[in-house]
Amino acid sequence: MIRLKVNGKNHRFNGDPNMPLLWFLRDEIDLKGTKYGCGMGLCGACTVHVNGRPARACLTPVSAAANAAVTTIEGVSPDGSHPVQVAWEELDVPQCGYCQAGQIMSACALLSSKPKPTDADIDTAMNGNLCRCGTYLRVRAAVHKAAELTAANRTRPAKPAAKASSARTTRNGGNK
Amino acid sequence: MTMTRINRRAFLQVTALAGGGFMLGLYTKAGTALAQGPPRMAPLVPADFIRIDPNGIVTLTAKNTEIGQNVLNTLPMLIAEELDVDWKDVKIIRADADNKYGPQFTGGSSATPMNWEPMRQVGAAGRHMLIAAAANTWGVTASECSTASGRVHHKASNRSSGYGELASKAATMPVPDLRSVKLKDPKDYKIIGTSTISVETKDILTGKPIFGIDVSVPGMLYAVFQRTPVLGGKAVSANLDAIKALKGVKHAFIVEGRPLRNDYPNYLFEDPGFESGVAIVADSWWAAKSAREKLEVKWDFGKWGAQDSAENAKKAQELSRQSAARTLRQDGDVEAIFKHDDIKIIESSYVIPFIAHGTMEPQNCTAHYKDGKLEIWATSQIPQTGRTMVARLLGLPESDVTVHLLRGGGGFGRRAYNDLMLDAAWISKTVGAPVKLIWSREDDIQHDYYRCGGFQYLKGAVDKGGKLVAWHDHFVGYGEGTAFAHDGGFNANEFPARYVPNYRVQSTVMPLGLKTGALRAPYSNCTAWVIQSFIDELAHAAGRDPVQFRLDLLTTTPLPLAAREAGLDASRMMGVIKLAAEKSGWGKRQLPKGTAMGVAFHFSHRGYFAEVAEVAVDSNKKIKVNKVWVAGDIGSHIINPSSAEAQAQGAVIDGLSEMTQEITLKNGRVVQSNYHEHPMLRMSQAPPQIEVHFLKTNNPPTGLGEPALPPILPAVCNAIFTATGERIRTMPITKQGFSFA
Ligand code: FES
Numbered sequence: 001m002i003r004l005k006v007n008g009k010n011h012r013f014n015g016d017p018n019m020p021l022l023w024f025l026r027d028e029i030d031l032k033g034t035k036y037g038c039g040m041g042l043c044g045a046c047t048v049h050v051n052g053r054p055a056r057a058c059l060t061p062v063s064a065a066a067n068a069a070v071t072t073i074e075g076v077s078p079d080g081s082h083p084v085q086v087a088w089e090e091l092d093v094p095q096c097g098y099c100q101a102g103q104i105m106s107a108c109a110l111l112s113s114k115p116k117p118t119d120a121d122i123d124t125a126m127n128g129n130l131c132r133c134g135t136y137l138r139v140r141a142a143v144h145k146a147a148e149l150t151a152a153n154r155t156r157p158a159k160p161a162a163k164a165s166s167a168r169t170t171r172n173g174g175n176k
Numbered sequence: 177m178t179m180t181r182i183n184r185r186a187f188l189q190v191t192a193l194a195g196g197g198f199m200l201g202l203y204t205k206a207g208t209a210l211a212q213g214p215p216r217m218a219p220l221v222p223a224d225f226i227r228i229d230p231n232g233i234v235t236l237t238a239k240n241t242e243i244g245q246n247v248l249n250t251l252p253m254l255i256a257e258e259l260d261v262d263w264k265d266v267k268i269i270r271a272d273a274d275n276k277y278g279p280q281f282t283g284g285s286s287a288t289p290m291n292w293e294p295m296r297q298v299g300a301a302g303r304h305m306l307i308a309a310a311a312n313t314w315g316v317t318a319s320e321c322s323t324a325s326g327r328v329h330h331k332a333s334n335r336s337s338g339y340g341e342l343a344s345k346a347a348t349m350p351v352p353d354l355r356s357v358k359l360k361d362p363k364d365y366k367i368i369g370t371s372t373i374s375v376e377t378k379d380i381l382t383g384k385p386i387f388g389i390d391v392s393v394p395g396m397l398y399a400v401f402q403r404t405p406v407l408g409g410k411a412v413s414a415n416l417d418a419i420k421a422l423k424g425v426k427h428a429f430i431v432e433g434r435p436l437r438n439d440y441p442n443y444l445f446e447d448p449g450f451e452s453g454v455a456i457v458a459d460s461w462w463a464a465k466s467a468r469e470k471l472e473v474k475w476d477f478g479k480w481g482a483q484d485s486a487e488n489a490k491k492a493q494e495l496s497r498q499s500a501a502r503t504l505r506q507d508g509d510v511e512a513i514f515k516h517d518d519i520k521i522i523e524s525s526y527v528i529p530f531i532a533h534g535t536m537e538p539q540n541c542t543a544h545y546k547d548g549k550l551e552i553w554a555t556s557q558i559p560q561t562g563r564t565m566v567a568r569l570l571g572l573p574e575s576d577v578t579v580h581l582l583r584g585g586g587g588f589g590r591r592a593y594n595d596l597m598l599d600a601a602w603i604s605k606t607v608g609a610p611v612k613l614i615w616s617r618e619d620d621i622q623h624d625y626y627r628c629g630g631f632q633y634l635k636g637a638v639d640k641g642g643k644l645v646a647w648h649d650h651f652v653g654y655g656e657g658t659a660f661a662h663d664g665g666f667n668a669n670e671f672p673a674r675y676v677p678n679y680r681v682q683s684t685v686m687p688l689g690l691k692t693g694a695l696r697a698p699y700s701n702c703t704a705w706v707i708q709s710f711i712d713e714l715a716h717a718a719g720r721d722p723v724q725f726r727l728d729l730l731t732t733t734p735l736p737l738a739a740r741e742a743g744l745d746a747s748r749m750m751g752v753i754k755l756a757a758e759k760s761g762w763g764k765r766q767l768p769k770g771t772a773m774g775v776a777f778h779f780s781h782r783g784y785f786a787e788v789a790e791v792a793v794d795s796n797k798k799i800k801v802n803k804v805w806v807a808g809d810i811g812s813h814i815i816n817p818s819s820a821e822a823q824a825q826g827a828v829i830d831g832l833s834e835m836t837q838e839i840t841l842k843n844g845r846v847v848q849s850n851y852h853e854h855p856m857l858r859m860s861q862a863p864p865q866i867e868v869h870f871l872k873t874n875n876p877p878t879g880l881g882e883p884a885l886p887p888i889l890p891a892v893c894n895a896i897f898t899a900t901g902e903r904i905r906t907m908p909i910t911k912q913g914f915s916f917a
């Protein structure tokens with residue numbers, strides 16, 4: 001029996017202890033925000049925090065997270081109000097968006113250890129996160145922006161945008 | 177010219193005919209390249225795109241698949257503009273695949289050109305009906321009424337009504353004639369031309385399950401599918417009992433596959449269609465994937481089991497020395513020019529590798545077959561074709577197949593092929609449960625529809641005055657007979673055709689046992705590199721400035737277009753070349769030793785792009801692209817400037833990644849398996865600045881997913897040449913010892 005905390009909630013797992021944390025999160029406790037990209041630690045799409053440090057969930061057996069506190073994209077803030085999310089929205093970072101959960105988790109980890117990172121710091125911290133759509137310039141700018149927002153201790157409300165209500169009808173595969 | 181048998185261009189021509197629009201019930205051909213028989217008539221109705229609830233909430237349907245290009249916003253923005261509602265008051269829903277929406281085709285940078293007119297007309301017709309409802313209620317004439325922000329106003333009587341109040345009456349008003357419906361004066365645009373953030377951005381940033389891979393259906397099982405590693409191979413037997421005994425495994429079975437070529441006479445050459453393999457279905461994806469590691473399959477690999485990239489390269493060399501199988505175009509007499517002794521002749525050969533798409537979200541599809549009906553959740557770029565294919569495979573009427581469209585984690589052409597739909601549907605039907613099929617990254621890289629490789633043997637001549645006087649090209653590619661593999665051909669009218677008096681392009685093809693297909697800016701993504709590199713070689717041979725040499729070429733009076741030929745508009749191209757040169761300070765900046773600028777241009781997908789790259793190369797041949805200037809002309813309007821800049825910047829980074837990629841075959845199988853062997857640029861390797869400039873010209877707006885990509889490869893290679901004296905003629909650049917720092 002493996003016990004672990006995910007986004008502040010306790011979970012137990014009786015299955016294969018070698019199952020990567022990635023698939024535990026996605027398929028066992030239905031947190032689909034953490035993404036599968038390569039399964040080999042090459043792309044960073046699966047980045048989560050384990051006890052506050054960034055980790056590749058595809059290479060972390062769920063047993064290695066036993067008794068740990070795991071944070072996923074869903075735990076950053078439920079409403080997108082974290083400075084990193086706000087900066088990402090303001091600078092319109094995502095294209096397809098698939099890599100962005102991993103980008104955000106890496107950025108959050110960087111900013112908590114280096115509140116005012118340089119371009120070089122950002123490149124080093126983010127180099128493990130591939131983006132097939134090529135959003136790197138905006139990612140870099142958004143990390144700086146998030147640092148500013150955090151420093152100013154303000155998170156502006158997001159710009160009004162239309163809602164994708166279909167997300168609600170299709171996200172769980174529900175029939176329309 | 178037959179570039180492909182499943183012909184993108186022909187398809188676009190067909191669908192362009194549907195540009196008449198939707199609200200009037202104009203008819204569209206069943207929007208699929210594979211559609212057989214007479215066009216299906218699908219009357220289209222406004223209610224399919226616009227819903228206005230009595231409380232005033234406006235819901236617009238986004239019909240095309242979102243793969244990162246923000247088309248979820250783009251098309252509804254066009255409707256909202258003409259409907260005259262505020263963007264902040266609009267909700268967007270994604271359409272399922274359905275012919276009632278007209279073509280839901282995500283490819284060829286076609287969303288804007290195909291929908292610019294019809295989507296605005298849909299919005300304008302909706303507005304017209306709302307005005308008619310108000311006028312009718314108030315007993316005034318429609319022409320006295322105006323609209324703004326979701327309300328109809330009658331100034332004279334100082335009355336106004338919200339769209340919500342008018343909605344039910346509007347629905348009973350006659351649908352206006354599309355040709356007579358009045359569109360806004362562009363100077364009044366409030367939405368077109370403003371940056372809007374994707375309606376799904378918030379969901380992305382908070383980790384909501386909006387992608388194809390995130391779908392879950394009650395009772396769903398998870399599948400992996402070991403497809404034949406060699407094209408056309410057959411799974412003969414496997415240790416299925418041992419696999420079925422593994423923990424979590426529910427089903428394991430051989431899929432025989434079925435050649436779809438019989439069903440679709442114009443299907444891809446060697447594509448067996450529904451391929452053979454072994455499916456493992458388990459209660460978790462991890463269990464299925466782990467079981468697969470124990471899988472032992474006996475295959476019959478058939479005729480492609482010995483295919484080898486090195487052999488193909490050798491064969492291409494031999495073929496290049498023989499006379500070509502086919503002459504695609506001939507102007508003047510190149511051979512006569514090459515005999516002159518007062519000219520400079522340059523001969524070069526270029527090697528184009530196969531490359532994979534490697535979308536961040538691996539291919540996946542969820543299917544649920546139950547009681548003769550099929551429900552699919554997919555990220556297809558051409559979902560209507562997928563629906564047709566899967567209906568035929570399972571022998572169902574199309575009306576019994578529902579395809580829900582989900583956000584795709586990148587597409588780049590890969591999601592145009594719908595092969596996963598076939599696999600998932602078949603597996604679901606076999607096991608009698610909903611099934612989510614997810615490919616591993618390795619499956620994804622090894623079973624792609626690859627960007628086709630090829631070999632270009634060029635010979636060009638410049639005269640004493642530095643003028644390009646002859647151009648010969650023998651393209652040795654892949655295909656069947658003399659026809660090219662899918663998206664692996666050569667366009668006989670490719671620039672500099674018509675601009676060089678003596679011009680000849682010929683081709684020879686070798687057989688290929690690999691599926692090829694559209695990769696972002698198909699054909700252009702490698703052709704531009706070859707042509708713009710060779711033009712650069714000739715400019716240097718002529719001792720001319722590469723920008724001026726190009727401008728002079730474009731100033732030449734072109735040879736006339738043959739019937740049915742489309743040609744580039746030289747003045748639009750010169751416009752962007754000049755803009756890129758001006759913005760980059762071409763020829764005006766002092767650069768340190770080892771640093772240089774390169775230029776290139778290309779016309780594709782109706783878009784005109786010129787790019788300049790400033791590149792530094794160190795003594796270890798490590799490349800740093802310091803800055804890129806992109807100049808594009810895609811017509812009169814940039815619908816969403818933020819997304820447009822993102823597409824152009826992304827295309828540049830994508831193009832740079834392609835310079836490091838290669839797919840090779842050994843024993844009929846793809847050698848590369850994951851991102852370590854098929855890399856992409858990382859953040860530290862990306863140019864720190866990519867400046868994007870649009871030249872707005874009086875032309876209809878066209879698409880941007882693709883045309884910004886092709887020029888970046890030659891622009892960088894041309895800069896590398898100027899910086900180092902070494903010309904890159906073989907991709908990936910690592911073959912010549914270069915790499916990104
Ligand atoms: S999926 Fe974990 S690093 Fe790629």
Ligand code: FES
Pocket residue numbers: 094095096097098099100130131132133134135244536585586
């Ligand atoms: S936004 Fe598409 S992979 Fe990064």
